[in-house]
Amino acid sequence: MSTVPVIAVDGPAGVGKGMVTRWLVQRTGFHRLDSGALYRILALAAVAAGVDLDAHAAVAALAPGLQISFTGSSEDDEAILVGGQDWTRELRAETTGALASRIAVSPEVREALLQRQRDFRLAPGLIADGRDMGTVVFPDARLKLFLDASPEERATRRQRQLSKAGIAANFATLCEEIRARDARDRGRAVAPLKPASDAHLIDTTGLSPEAVLARVEALSVAAGF
Numbered sequence: 600m601s602t603v604p605v606i607a608v609d610g611p612a613g614v615g616k617g618m619v620t621r622w623l624v625q626r627t628g629f630h631r632l633d634s635g636a637l638y639r640i641l642a643l644a645a646v647a648a649g650v651d652l653d654a655h656a657a658v659a660a661l662a663p664g665l666q667i668s669f670t671g672s673s674e675d676d677e678a679i680l681v682g683g684q685d686w687t688r689e690l691r692a693e694t695t696g697a698l699a700s701r702i703a704v705s706p707e708v709r710e711a712l713l714q715r716q717r718d719f720r721l722a723p724g725l726i727a728d729g730r731d732m733g734t735v736v737f738p739d740a741r742l743k744l745f746l747d748a749s750p751e752e753r754a755t756r757r758q759r760q761l762s763k764a765g766i767a768a769n770f771a772t773l774c775e776e777i778r779a780r781d782a783r784d785r786g787r788a789v790a791p792l793k794p795a796s797d798a799h800l801i802d803t804t805g806l807s808p809e810a811v812l813a814r815v816e817a818l819s820v821a822a823g824f
Contacts, residue, residue: 604629604724606824607733610746611781611792612696613753615803619746619815620728621677626816627726627824631669632719634729634736635699636679637712639690640665642698644681652701659711667715691764693757693776700780704787730784733795742822744815745794748804750777 606623608616617633624631644665645651645658652658671677678687689695702708716736719725727736733743748756754773761768784792794800799818803811 601720601739603720603722604824605720605732605737605740606724606726606742606744606819606822607737607740607795607798608726608728608744608746609730609732609734609792609794609798610744611730611753611777611784613757613777614746614748615756615808615811616728616746618808619744619811620726622812622815623726623819623824626819627724629724629726630719630721632716632725632727632729632732633669633679634712634716634727634732636669636690637665637667637715638699638703638708639695640667640679640681640686641708641712642702643686643689643695645702646698652698655702655705655707658702659705659707662708662711662715665715688764691760692766693761693768693773696780697776700783704783704789706789709789730792731790733798734793735790738795742819742824743795743798744801744818745798746801746803746811748802750774750781752804753777 608620610616620631641658641662642652644661648661650657666682668680670680678685679690713736733740751774754770754777757773758768758770801811801814
């Protein structure tokens with residue numbers, strides 16, 4: 600078992616995981632893993648290679664060759680590089696999230712990406728952002744956080760985020776997509792979206808970023824970070 604500490608930040612899309620993860624990275628100086636981005640990257644790589652997303656073994660075979668790195672420490676300057684190229688904008692698209700959700704149900708894909716995720720565990724530590732960080736990928740994480748929020752709250756945040764990026768989005772459509780994705784993530788047979796038994800639950804509905812981070816800070820201090 601590795602002695603490198605991990606803080607796991609889990610929860611569905613749009614609950615503030617990215618904000619919390621970036622704040623924790625700045626606070627601790629740890630490395631960062633955006634596990635959801637790995638599934639998005641693999642889905643886009645499969646589409647680019649002409650691989651059927653339902654051909655799970657063929658999709659999984661692409662995982663070992665992906666060169667992925669995360670740079671930046673804030674929402675404005677962060678970038679996700681694949682083979683040295685910036686894929687950040689493409690990865691944030693709602694359509695890419697839907698593609699990633701399709702392949703995430705596959706045991707072959709999840710197994711192929713499991714070690715890739717664990718390889719990010721480097722000294723001095725790791726902040727791991729995802730859906731099964733505390734349950735499957737890093738069950739020995741020293742601190743486990745599980746964030747949640749209502750679908751309406753999350754759709755509002757996502758619409759605001761997309762608008763900032765110059766992308767128009769319909770609120771009702773976003774709500775439907777969020778509920779459908781939640782159902783897939785929570786209902787899949789392999790690594791379903793759920794809090795670890797020892798995770799700290801934070802409902803961010805109606806909370807300001809400052810209020811969320813205050814709770815995270817209290818929990819991280821109590822855990823020795």
